[in-house]
Amino acid sequence: MLLESKTGRKYWTTLKGVDPEFRARVYAIVAQIPKGRVMAYGQIAALAGSPYSARIVGGIAHWGDPDLPWQRVVMKDGSLAPGYPGGTAGHAEALRAEGVAVDEDYRVDIAELLWSPPSS
Numbered sequence: 460m461l462l463e464s465k466t467g468r469k470y471w472t473t474l475k476g477v478d479p480e481f482r483a484r485v486y487a488i489v490a491q492i493p494k495g496r497v498m499a500y501g502q503i504a505a506l507a508g509s510p511y512s513a514r515i516v517g518g519i520a521h522w523g524d525p526d527l528p529w530q531r532v533v534m535k536d537g538s539l540a541p542g543y544p545g546g547t548a549g550h551a552e553a554l555r556a557e558g559v560a561v562d563e564d565y566r567v568d569i570a571e572l573l574w575s576p577p578s579s
Contacts, residue, residue, distance in 0.1 A: 466526050485519050492531040494557045496574035499535040537569035
């Protein structure tokens, strides 16, 4: 399915089976992650209302709106995503460009960098 981002960029997605409301909640959460901070896939899934859907969030990241800061989403242990464009090295490069330290094992300090949106 061909979609268009808010900036007019067109992208293909195979998110056909994903609840559009869940996807919209994921997008809203990811859009808030500030530079220099990260969130985990499972954390986003839980905040979006489906705590056991970390892999679905990964699929949304892989096939979703390319204008969102997906580089700020990591695994729960701070590991970078091999499915990120350019693999873990590409993910590391994108994070380092924002001033985030990434170690030689392609991990970030999740305890230091984990961000949570303000409670509403």
